[in-house]
Amino acid sequence: MKRIEMELSGGCQCGAVRYRATAMFDNSHLCHCRMCQKASGGIFAALVAAPDDALSWTRGKPSVWKSSELVERGFCANCGTPLFFHHLENGRTNLMIGSLDDPHAFPPHANTCTENMVTWFDTITAIENTGATETNGADWAAAIKKSSNQHPDHDTAEWAVTGRDR
Incomplete structure (x- = not known):
């Protein structure tokens, strides 16, 4: 696994927890294990690792739940956003790619734990792309x-957890 010196940031949906990394590994992947499915609330977790020594929390601290003897998972206690998977013995924290400010920077290179992959996973790229911003149309998207x-x-320099920065 190659270490890449770079800077990136990310955080939860409400802004109560933010992080910064000064290096990443080139291990972006989709994990289909049952724990990641449950932790993300999705059919997989999209993950990419930061070396523990390159990761810092810049606003707030994540809540942590130990999902096994070897793994802890971090999330925002305020809004519930899943933020990371941390193996306690390998020196890296796998961040949820969707929590990155630029999730486009880490396209997945592999599928892991595929024995738990939902049977219809391979069909999702064939689903119709309606192009709609939201299923209820432009008015709904504008209201949201x-x-x-x-x-x-x-x-942001400041952020009220229930506020907006516009």
């Missing part, structure tokens, strides 16, 4: 954007 409390995809 206008009232959104979601933290922007960049660091």
Whole structure:
């Protein structure tokens, strides 16, 4: 696994927990294990690792739950966003790619724990792409954007957890 010196940031949906990394590993992957399915609430967890010595929490601290003797998982206690998978013995923290400010930077290179992959996973790229911003159309998307409390995809000097930075 190659270490890449770079800077990136990310955090939870509400902005109460933010992080910064100064290096990453080139291990972006989709984990299909049952623990990752449950922890993410999805059919897989999209993960990429930061060396523990290159990761810092810049706003708030994640809540942590030890999902096994070897693994702890971090999330925001305020909004529930899953943030990471941390193996306690390998010196790296796998961040949820969706929590990165730029999730496009880490396309997955592998599927892991495929024995738990949902049977229809291989069919999702064939599903129709309707192009709609939201299933209820442009009016719905505009209303959500206008009232959104979601933290922007960049660091902010200040952020009220229930506020908006516009």
